[in-house]
Each structure stands twice: as structure tokens, then as C-alpha cells.
Amino acid sequence: MNMLIWQIFWLYTRVSLFSWGGGPASLALMQRETTAAIWVPPGSTHPVPWATPLEFSDAVAVGNALPGPIAPQVSAYIGYKLAGVPGAVAAALGTVLPTTLLMLVMVVFFFRIKESLTVQSMLKGVRPVVVGLLLWTAYDMAVSVFGVKQGGWGATLLQWDKLLIVALTFGILTLTGLNPAFVIFGAACFGLVAYQ
Secondary structure, three states: OHHHHHHHHHHHHHHHHOOOOOHHHHHHHHHHHHHHOEEOOOOOOOOEEOOOHHHHHHHHHHHHHOOOOHHHHHHHHHHHHHHHHHHHHHHHHHHHHHHHHHHHHHHHHHHHHOOOHHHHHHHHHHHHHHHHHHHHHHHHHHHHHOOHHHHOHHHHHHOHHHHHHHHHHHHHHHHOOOOHHHHHHHHHHHHHHHOO
């Protein structure tokens, strides 16, 4: 168990140190790493992924429903699944601690060099990558949510209700200042009534 706790901490430390653009931007790398990592659950002999893409989507949904930064919440969800409370703590610490320490060191130097042409040029190159990472995360989650691997993209059209939820969510968040937590709560209530 101690080895698994260390592996959880180290995986989320790597994700946090190699992600650019903050919590939401780190979700792409976090999803890739989490769904690729394997372990053997207690009482089993078969290795399984730390989380399936659908489980990762669930973690993102739960994390978005809560206040605060998304990355530690998603990692804590996966950590808890793997090793209970110690796993959740290790995952959250791995997500937050290394970059927080790095930020404390960097903030001192950044204010000295933030106007540097080199730094500004690097930031201009990195910002579009963050958008691409977020789009990839949305695409990869859509493949899981709509079951594209089983039925192809054409089968998505048969799930008009989910497409309508996507469109309504995008419209509400784009056109209003409504907190996303209320949208998620509303969707959960709808799901309870419509899909039970």
C-alpha cells in the first residue's frame, strides 16, 4: 500500500510539474497519465487502469460541482478510488505541493524578468497550446461520454438528449454569468428524474 501511495503522489507531481496553464489545462495530461497507469487491486490478479476515461469524466464532473481548483479535486477523487483517504491526500499533495513550492521560488524571479522579450515570447507560444490541450480533453471525454468507441460518431446522434445537455450548458455558460456549479446541480437533478 505504501508503494501505491508513493506512486499516486509521484504521478500527480509529474502532471503538475509538466502542465502549463493551470488546473483545467492540466486535465489533459492528468487524464492521459491516469488512464494509462495500471495497478492490481487487492484480492485480484488482473491489472486495471487507475481510472477508465468514463471514471475520469465522472471525477471532472464532481470536481466542477465543488468550489475551488479542479486539478486537486480530480486527483483526490482518483487517489481515493485507489487507496482511500491516504490515496486522496497523496494525490492532492502531489498536485499542489510541488508547484506551490516552485511558484514561491519563481514569483521572486518572475517580477524581475516579466517584461523580458524572451519570457513574453515563450508565453505567447505556450498559451495556444493550453487551448489545444483543453480541446483534446473535451474530445477525449466526449468519446467516453457518448460511447463513440462502441458505436462510432454516428451513434452520438441517437443520444440527442446528451447533445442537448451539452448545447444548453455551453449556451448558459457563454451567455450568462451563472456559476457552473448550478448548471451541474441542475443536470444532476435532471439525470435523477430522466435516467433512473
